[in-house]
Each structure stands twice: as C-alpha cells, then as structure tokens.
Amino acid sequence: MNEHDGGAETGRIQISAAALRNLSVQDFARLGLEELAYVRPVVLNGARAFSIHAADGTPIGAAPSSQLAAAAILQHEMEPVAVH
Structure with missing residues (x-):
C-alpha cells in the first residue's frame, strides 16, 4: 500500500x-500502543517535569525537559507525540 x-x-x-x-x-x-508515546507537562514532586505515556495512557516514565522525554522515547524505538 x-x-x-x-x-x-x-x-x-x-x-x-x-x-x-x-x-x-x-x-x-x-x-500504535508499542510504537507511539506521548509527552505532557506535569508537576512532579513540586517541580515541572514531562511525563511519558504509552499510546493507551499508561505512564511509562518522566523527564525534566520535553527534549529529554522525546530522546528517551526515540531511544526505545518509539515515536514521540505531543499532547496539547
């Protein structure tokens, strides 16, 4: 196709x-469950962070910046997607 x-x-x-x-x-x-992950801003332990979630919403990690979150997703052979 x-x-x-x-x-x-x-x-x-x-x-x-x-x-x-x-x-x-x-x-x-x-x-896309195993191929996509999305990043969204959160407050974690009183500090701004970016949570990483599988396509179904399951939390799978966090990072101090959106760039590091995207890099972690790419490192795990997934595609990062921003959620607004």
Whole structure:
C-alpha cells in the first residue's frame, strides 16, 4: 500500500482506510500502543517535569525537559507525540 491507494502507514505497519473503519474499539485503542508515546507537562514532586505515556495512557516514565522525554522515547524505538 502507498499514499495512492488510501493506505495509512503507522511505523512499520500499513493499514488501509477500510481496515481502520472495521477495527473494534479495543483494537483501535491498541493501535500504535508499542510504537507511539506521548509527552505532557506535569508537576512532579513540586517541580515541572514531562511525563511519558504509552499510546493507551499508561505512564511509562518522566523527564525534566520535553527534549529529554522525546530522546528517551526515540531511544526505545518509539515515536514521540505531543499532547496539547
């Protein structure tokens, strides 16, 4: 699949638009679980920090800066995504 046949590439897996429409709620929630992590600002022990979460919201780490959080995600072969 490529951009011309309606497919969407997610990391190493390509999924067609039709396949996405047919995903169950549980399968959709797991989509990207091991490939994406998001970063959001938090206050941790009274100091500003950046929490790292798996795609399903599970906390998996923290860092003192967003740059270090993104670097940690990349080091674990995941793609960082910012949440606003």
